[in-house]
Amino acid sequence: MIVPDGYSDVPAGKIAAVVTHLEMTAPPTRRDDPPGNWTLRKVDRPAILWYRDIFRRVGEDWLWFSRARMSDAELAAIIHAPGIEVYALVADGRDEGLLELDFREPGQCELTYFGVTAPLIGTGAARFLMNRALERAWSRDVRRVWVHTCTLDHPSAVAFYQRSGFRAFRRQIEIADDPRLDGTAPRDAAPHVPIIE
Template sequence: MILPDGYSDVPAGKVAAVVTHLEMTARPAPRSDPSGAWSLRQVETPPLEWFRDLYRRVGEEWLWFSRIQMPDAELAARLHSPQLEVYALVDGGRDEGLLELDFREPGQCEIGMFGVTAKLVGTGAGRWLMNRALEIAWSRPVERVWLHTCTFDHPAALGFYQRSGFRPFRRQVEVADDPRLDGTAPREVARHVPVIE
């Protein structure tokens, strides 16, 4: 459905975000790594508790909620698929960044999850993690790497992805129940998105 021009009401108890899908169809020129003592580890068969903890620490402030609400069996089937790879950015011996590369669609890689915890925002860790993501993705027989971001994410996210070589190709509006009203997310997070009951 195409939204009409002008304002469209969002019901109380809901949140709405503009989602921008971005892609690259050729490997971009490598970007230099910022200095930092980070490492990357692949997490084989990620435990759901571990995944949800890191997912929350990275994304709760940006209203990431889909993987928290996903039933265990569905999340396990996704994370444990042999065509889906989960990585953690490690800083000082602790997992502080999340990367999910989805190769389930032949010839494509979707960066399903990408981000670092608040501790590392602005340190260059995101650039370092994106460099690793693109190295891994383009080392496979893919013709396209893509992802999406939304207006709930960090304000610099869209520009960051474009500087990384992605170009926007689609825009959508997503409306969902506000996860702060059912306890999925704490009431005090994401103050940049007001709660309307």
């Protein structure tokens, strides 16, 4: 379905975002790590409570909701699946970033989830995490690495991905139930997105 030019109503209780899909088909030129004391930790068979906590701390401000709405069994089936790799960015001994790579489709790697907690935004931690993400993605036999982001995310997300070597190739509109209205996210999450009941 093609959305017509002009305004289109978004029903009350819903949120709408423009989603940009980005890809790279060859390893990019490596960018230097910024100064900082971060490490990357591979999390084998992530505990559900741990995953929910880091997912919330990284994504709640941007209304990440898809995994939050899953049952424990649904979530475990994904994050424990062969071909899924989960990593934590560690800062001062605490997990403060999430990287999830999906290698389940042959020849491809999706950066399924990528982000750092609010205190680390603008510190260079995301650049460190992206450098590690691309190293791991391209260490496999892949022809394509891709990611998507949306207008609910940090305003610099698309530019950050482009500086990292990704090229935009598709744009979509996503409409979903507002996660703040069903308790998936707190009502004060993502204050930059108004709640319309």
